[in-house]
Amino acid sequence: MLRVLTSTLRFPRPWKPLETRGCSSNPGAAGREIQVCALAGPDQGIAEILMNRPSARNALGNVFVSQLLEALAQLREDRQVRVLIFRSAVKGVFCAGADLKEREQMTEAEVGLFVQRLRGLMTEIAAFPAPTIAAMDGFALGGGLELALACDLRVAAASSAVMGLIETTRGLLPGAGGTQRLPRCLGVALAKELIFTGRRLSGEQAQALGLVNHAVAQNEEGNAAYHRARALAQEILPQAPIAVRLSKVAIDRGIEVDIASGMAIEGICYAQNIPTQDRLEGMAAFREKRLPRFVGE
16 A cells, blocks of 8 residues: 555646636636636635536536536646635535435436536545545535535634535435544544535534634624635645644555554655755744745745
């Protein structure tokens, strides 16, 4: 397992630089349900995936999932991306979960394949090399919450965000990682209670349980969680990007194994950071009493 880990920790040169523009400009351009955006100026290095399927409340349909996978494939190869935010262009909704109307038209075999594809999407989000943040200003139900759980960090509006793994109320069970990521987040007993009951939580309740990192009062524009997520991204942005990425690997891989194996994984990650220019820059900045200028090398 450690040999496999070592071989996967590579940081390729960017093959397709992101277009520098804000997500607020022409959301859902060319009829796309998913838009990829890169922020400019002091926020350069923050990328956003904007979900914009208002007709279905950002439900996870075939086209929506395909475009999400395309966006992730584009972003994961760009080393300029230091933080990725998932947000919604649909007011009052983050992601309403699976597109059940679309699923009604599927055969049983097609349902199985599509749920497997959803599971793969969540795995791709969880494996994204840079930190990911879900900005939940509205409903995040079923697959919508599973998408947020696949992110590293979650921010919610205290009152307008509503989240829950509600599949049991529809004769289903979570199938895109919810039964695995929720207990890892909250513990087994509490995860079972929430899944068995299909309970919905406000952002404030979710923060009290530890499901979200921050819950904020909603604003008139309905995007308070996004603004808090962006502020959180701005805190991550100036830190050494290779060290941040390796920290993510060490935590994500280490939490799945015993402590001794986890320490070995940490050692592998630490060893990969030693020869970086950023480590030397951090030491020089400390010695010279100045802020470091990390470049991701």
